[in-house]
Amino acid sequence: MGYLIEHPDRVFELTKQHVELVAISVAFAMLIGIPVGVLITRLRWLEGPIIGTAGILYTVPSLALFAIMIPYTGLGRTTVVVALALYSLLAIVRNTVAGIDGVPPAALDAARGMGMTGRQRLFIIELPLALPVILAGVRIATVAAIGIATVAAVVGVGGLGRLIFDGMRTLNTDRILAGAIVSSLLALLADWGLAWLGGYLRRDIALARLER
Amino acid sequence: MITLEGVSKVFxxxxxxxxxxxxxxxxxxxxxxxxxIGPSGSGKTTTMxxxxxxxxxxxxxxMVNGRDLRSLDVVELRRGIGYVIQQGGLFPHFTVADNVSVVPRLLGxxxxxxxxRAHELLDLVGLPPDRFADRYPRQLSGGQQQRVGVARALAADPPIxxxxxxFGAVDPITRKQLQRELRRIQAAVQKTIVFVTHDIGEAFLLGDRIVLMSDGRVVQDATPADLLRHPADPFVTAFIGEDRGVRSLQFTLLGEIAEPGPADTRANGVALPGSLTxxxxxxxxxxxxxxxxxxxxxxxxEDQPTGYLSYQRFAAVLGDTIAGDHTAEHASEGTDGIPH
Structure with a gap:
């Protein structure tokens, strides 16, 4: 714990970088993953190929993925963000599909029968009801990305992995611990925060949409 | 109001x-x-x-009001037709009041x-708004959910x-109650209603007319009284079941079984209106x-005597009707084609 107390500014700076990396990556993954998940529920034959590809990507070791990508995306943020986003896709796509599949068919039938358009059904019924499941996917993706992002330090983008790699090089356990503890705390915080958000949002989003 | 002309559906x-x-x-x-009404797979739900x-x-x-359905915008058509389904189909993330207000919201x-409007309708279906408006569907019993479903269908005051x-998924006691309430509501709002059921008792209780279907075809289209008295074929007889006689007591009017009275005037006899069942x-x-x-x-x-019934004759008609004889003259008692 010594390092944490002696260099709070440095730890804070690296934590900020870490959060930024993860946030940007997961945001990209959501931007792509949720629409792709919705698309799968409309065009079912896409499910096998897309989930399969995302699954294979997920099994590639992170260090190897960084190494593979460096020739194309360079030593830097782009590589890390693309890699983390790719890892996050699987959980987000899969949970989006599962969430929409879990919407009660009777509610959807009633929505159609009452004259909601396809878009209204998606935004008022399907996505709000699927939201807790989608957010569960985002949580899984975020928690995993916070861990994987520590490896990103090898590409030279900072983050809490910096402390761990520096600690390994200088045999400074204090630094390794500081990096590990803060990154674990981050993961817990993200997990808890996203869970809270899920319960809070869904009705308000749906009602706001209904009046448009 | 609604006319179906040679409608078929091929899957x-x-x-x-x-x-x-x-x-x-x-x-x-x-x-x-x-x-x-009809057995499972008779096409009644698809028709509706x-x-x-x-x-x-x-x-x-x-045709609806003389206009071909296909010429109408599908979304507008649906917003103008109330829709109630078996499992309620309430939106679990909306409160009761928000559920009732869905179509009004869509209509701006x-x-x-x-x-x-939501409060008015919750009152109408017997759910005091101050207690129920802010609840979520999962906090309601099945019967209460169905009441919300009915209120939701009435929300924008659609003619159809x-x-x-x-009421298919609620317990028998609640179902009876809901059926009675629907009669009361229908008497008040006078909507044009198409009601799908497989419960013949429900059909007799609620229907102004009953369209009995089997294998995608209409077997008989008649008033409840005519269906009881003149079942078109053994399938209808079998579908109506053994209670046919007892049921027809509720549909046979005194006026229909009256006989010419004896020569003397109504002097001191009891008089009943012919419109009584x-x-x-x-x-x-x-x-x-x-x-x-x-x-x-x-x-x-006008309180003028039109006929007479001796107690003896009345008792005989009563007995025959319960036994099914009075209404059975057009039906052969075949057991072919029993539903289910």
């Missing part, structure tokens, strides 16, 4: 063509409650779902107007309402106690 299932609805025609007049275009029509046509009503086995007449006679004479007079709306 393609595993490369095979299945005819779910086959050349169905019937009318629903304004303010009329028509029950579509073609009226709000949840199913496409394969051939034939459906103001918040005040929506709230007022489609009900797909709305047999069962109402029996109840009335029981209340009054024995009258003088061997029978009673039957009168029209």
């Amino acid at each position: 393609t299932s595993h490369g095979q063509q299945v005819c779910a609805v086959d050349d169905v025609s019937f009318d629903v007049a304004e303010g009329e409650l028509v029950v579509l 779902r073609m009226i709000n275009r949840l199913e496409t029509i394969s051939s034939g046509r459906i 009503w103001s918040g005040d107007r929506r709230r007022q 309402i489609l009900m797909d086995e709305p 047999i069962i109402e007449a029996a109840r009335e006679l029981g209340k009054r106690g024995p009258g003088a004479g061997a029978g009673f007079w039957i009168s029209d709306e």
Whole structure:
């Protein structure tokens, strides 16, 4: 714990970088993953190929993925963000599909029968009801990305992995611990925060949409 | 109000063509409650779902107020038709009041107007708004959820309402209660209703007319009384079941069984209106106690005597009706084609 107390500014700076990396990556993954998940529920034959590809990507070791990508995306943020986003896709796509599949068919039938358009059904019924499941996917993706992002330090983008790699090089356990503890705390915080958000949002989003 | 002309529905299932609805025609007049009934797979639900275009029509046509359904915008059509389904279909993330207000919101009503309408309707269906408006569907019993479903269908005051086995999933006692309430509500709002059920008792209780379907075809389209008295074929007889005689007590009117009276005037006899059903007449006679004479007079709306029934004859009709003889003259008692 010594390092944490002696260099709070440095730890804070690296934590900020870490959060930024993860946030940007997961945001990209959501931007792509949720629409792709919705698309799968409309065009079912896409499910096998897309989930399969995302699954294979997920099994590639992170260090190897960084190494593979460096020739194309360079030593830097782009590589890390693309890699983390790719890892996050699987959980987000899969949970989006599962969430929409879990919407009660009777509610959807009633929505159609009452004259909601396809878009209204998606935004008022399907996505709000699927939201807790989608957010569960985002949580899984975020928690995993916070861990994987520590490896990103090898590409030279900072983050809490910096402390761990520096600690390994200088045999400074204090630094390794500081990096590990803060990154674990981050993961817990993200997990808890996203869970809270899920319960809070869904009705308000749906009602706001209904009046448009 | 609604006219079906030679409507058919063909599904393609595993490369095979299945005819779910086959050349169905019937009318629903304004303010009329028509029950579509039949065993599972008879096409009754599919027929109803073609009226709000949840199913496409394969051939034939459906007219609403003289306009072909296909010429209307599907979304607008549906917003103008109330829709109630078996499992309620309430939105679990909306409160009761928000559920009731879905169509008014889609139609762009103001918040005040929506709230007022929702409260009015919750009162109508017997759910005091101050207790129920802010609850979520999961906090309600099945019967209460169905009441919300009915309120939701009435919200934008549509002239037509489609009900797909709305009380099918609730317990028998609640179902009876909901059926009675629907009668009360229908008397108040006078909607044009198409009601799908497989419960023959429900059909007799609620229907102004009953359209009995089997294998995608209309077997008989008649008033409840005619269905009991003149079942078209053994399938109808079997579908109505053994209670046919008892049921017809509720539909046979005194005026229909009256006989010419004896020569003397109505002097001191009891007189009952011809519009009473047999069962109402029996109840009335029981209340009054024995009258003088061997029978009673039957009168029209102006209180003029139109016929006479001796107690002996009345008792005989009562007995025959319960036994089914009075109504059975047109039916052979075959047991072929029993549903289920």
